[in-house]
Amino acid sequence: MGKPESPMGMMEIAGPSGQKRPGFLEGVLLLLLLLVTGALVTLGVLYAHSRAIKEPVKDEICTTPGCVIAAARILQNMDLSQEPCDDFYQYACGGWLWRHVIPETNSRYSVFDILRDKLEVILKGVLENSASKDRPAVQKAKMLYRSCMNEGVIEKRDSQPLLRILEEVGGWPVAMDAWNDTVGPSWALEEQLAVMNTQFNRRVLIDLFIWNDDQNSSRHIIYIDQPTLGMPSREYYFNKGSNQKVRDAYLQLMVSVATMLRADMNLSENSYLVWEDMAQVLNLEMQLANATVPQEERHDVTTLYHRMEVAELQNKFHLKGFNWTLFIQSVLSSVKIELLPDEEVVVYGIPYLQNLEEIIDIYSARTMQNYLVWRLVLDRISSLSQRFKDARANYRKALYGTTVEEVRWRECVSYVNSNMESAVGSLYVKEAFPRESKNVVRELIDKVRAVFVETLDELSWMDMASKKKAQEKAMSIREQIGYPDYILEERNKHLDEEYSNLNFSEDLYFENGLQNLKAGAQRSLKKLREKVDQNLWIIGAAVVNAFYSPNRNQIVFPAGILQPPFFSKEQPQALNFGGIGMVIGHEITHGFDDNGRNFDKDGNMLDWWSNFSAQHFRKQSECMVYQYANYSWDLAEGQNAYRKWVADGGKNQQLPGLKMTYDQLFFINYAQVWCGSYRPEFAVQSIKTDVHSPLKYRVLGSLQNLAAFAKAFHCARGTPMHPQVRCRVW
Structure with a gap:
């Protein structure tokens, strides 16, 4: 789909x-x-x-x-x-x-x-080769790679970059002592979800994205769907056996990271509070998993597709007063798009939205905020110092069976290729294709x-x-x-224009990553009022x-x-x-x-x-x-x-x-x-x-x-x- x-x-x-x-x-x-x-x-x-x-x-x-x-x-x-x-x-x-x-x-x-390993060796060579005549897009890709490889600075900065963005999203209650008294009363779910979507490209709780209209492939439309979860499969949340082992490791990771951040802010360990908060987060996510429809039951797009105006969406799915217009407009405002009076959306996740009504009613704003921020923190662990990666080792062992982290240069090559695929693709094609x-x-x-x-x-x-x-x-x-x-035409400025809003620094790998998240979200959202480009590549060359x-x-x-x-x-x-x-x-x-x-x-x-x-x-x-x-x-x-x-x-x-x-x-x-x-x-x-x-x-x-x-x-x-x-x- x-x-x-x-x-x-x-x-x-x-x-x-x-x-x-x-x-x-x-x-x-x-x-x-x-x-x-x-x-x-x-x-x-x-x-x-x-x-x-x-x-x-x-x-x-x-x-x-x-x-x-x-x-x-x-x-x-x-x-x-x-x-x-x-x-x-x-x-x-x-x-x-x-x-x-x-x-x-x-x-x-x-x-x-093995082929991917060989390809990454080639990419390592071209990304580490500094050439004075590199075009701007390639210069930025190499800068992003260097910032990722700058482990000394990453270790020195430790958790500070993460703590700063936690403030920007309203705080992580489990890592604070006064969330209910300060931020809590003004908390709005619609606005929090919009921030997660537009600033960090994390579509949590409700998946809102822009894609080709299934019934009219020449135009784009807003989709509303069930979200992904913190763990790779919904089955991990409610089956026993090996799934219990994965779930326990997942909860331990939540607790460990929250405890580390509390210590970094000179707060008391308060292990009871941390465990209680994170257990509630896991319970919430288990409820969300149970509300989703298994992927094997979602193959027939004709049964998923339901197009309706936003007003009808509001009438059908109240979600205890959730304001769909506010949520969607908050998302679109990030790219200066106004919601039309008769704006249409395609709802894929009707069973999920029906189940979400009861879930929202059960859990407090504190638990909801803890969950939203946890999903952001989980995504950002790879950009932090080694102690945060060490904290997830047991979880990765339970989930994947791996016992060793990927070597740094491979991690960095993969990251740069994923986020700047056109620029990296140009280097790969010139070198090896x-x-x-x-x-x-x-x-x-x-x-x-x-x-x-x-x-x-x-x-x-x-x-x-x-x-x-x-x-x-x-x-x-x-x-x-x-x-x-x-991507190989030096006089064609399209490649450089793709990354014109990105300005990386060699000492700010974490912030460079945030730029990529925001740019990815904006690139997708801007398509809403654009005609579909049938020649657009959906994947990179490398x-x-x-x-x-x-x-x-x-x-x-x-x-x-x-x-x-x-x-x-x-x-x-x-x-x-x-x-x-x-x-x-x-x-x-x-x-x-x-x-x-x-x-x-x-x-x-x-x-x-x-x-x-x-x-x-x-x-x-x-x-x-x-x-x-x-x-x-x-x-x-x-x-x-x-x-x-x-x-x-x-x-x-x-x-x-x-x-x-x-x-x-x-x-x-x-x-x-x-x-x-x-x-x-x-x-x-x-x-x-x-x-x-x-x-x-x-x-x-x-x-x-x-x-x-x-x-x-x-x-x-x-x-x-x-x-x-x-x-x-x-």
Whole structure:
């Protein structure tokens, strides 16, 4: 519903090869693979490999460095003692899992995480490189990075920056002795929520934001929705078992931070008051969690969307005298926008607002203020001295399973990239992204999309009218690849204008962060009276991810994901199709999943499905639901775009040391994109919060349903990778 979703991506081209005898060349190159990568492949493993895999097609062998590196990577990642038809994930990724231990700083470690680590190394280099001719936007990004790295000043300033902003928001009652006597009587919830939203970009208690109107994607509108919570998932607030452990650690963090701030203000410890106040805050948040609707019940945007005027909003949701006009106008005033007499809003969170009425009635202004400020404090801990980060160590261990904080430079690189993505993206693209890759990826998108459109004809569950609409939507999907051109154009001032209101100081990291929060809020709110810019990028270039936006009917592939194993000009097309081609297909399919299918080719929420097709879509989906329900986590037929490329005359080259068919390489690279492992604590969280399947089941769940996979690896019917019953939707 309006925000980017979903990870993936990669692609390629093959280079020319030499003319030596194949047998000799394979032996020499295999030795080279071992030297280049440090891989130690035993003769026994090679024997198992030659026994298990079909002889390759008689194409020339590619000897370029790109092909050698790709072959070495594939061999290293595999576990050739496994049968591909029994557990293809272990077969493709067993070597990777054996060689990689989850770092103490990570809750998960995967191919994606390794690529992000490499990207961050590049960003570290460009951010630390001081150049006299940097444009203003880049200068500010480097200044922000230096302020983050200035640990000596951050430690010296300690809690003082936080204490100052607590005064500005009316104080944190738990860290004061006289809140009720001074601030309390003049306290207004509407104004406090507006301050949190506009000054600190914290949408607490009520989520008010500006986004494309689902029913008219050419304009922006105000949305009112249920908020996020302090912990990542609502389930943490009221289930027992491991959730109790997380909840206890969360409460202890609240108490610890409040106690530290009281000491910094020379107030008595008053542990009873602190515990009582924070226990009330947790109780309030537990009530809020219970009032929210689980995310799995919010996929159908057509049932969420309720447009109404502000007057109707006021009549329907009194919230014990809450003044909606005052709240909304206070938010809009921060960007000098006047609320119209007939202003419309879209309410997503009707069940939540109905439940909120009783909650507001139960809790005092003191508890409400304690909660609002706690959410601000929780967000700002990362900007404070080390003792505050140490205070949250137990909570992070319970939540993620991590025991060590990320090294400072990685934290700073990630922060600057998140807050100045266009400026940082320009540095990354100049340093590491081959710009000609844009056209190659665009060709791949066209091929994958063409096959998706063709395969719609095969669907017996969809009638012709709905197929035609689906084809129109697929052909109308717009793509953004790599980066927006303007970030590299020195004469184009748009990049510098994006950050014109920011003025950072090397010694004021905390305040620099507050500037970013306010700028982010204002950037969003200002859109209300602006026409939607369909060319606007929804994500930065230096990101290892890919996205589909239903409101824009748009797929986005940032430069950060257009690298091996997803994509490279120097590897065979079979790997590119199995990597970035898979990502492209994934993002296109998001336009037709249980959420994306509610939007038409122009990004408007419109039911373009016939009753027949809609009913059968649900029926086809039930097969997938049943299949995935039978997975437990201890911790389209023969058509695909790669085959079409080959049929159209595309030529591959054989990789050295790998006696595999191109179809097998296609599926192996697809699987190896998802190699990774989780800490148990994070596995629990991801099941609750991630709309995607765990890494292993992304591989098994999809390939079990493909006849082309079973054919490529000669899997007999009834084996785990060739079940008796297959599922297919698209």
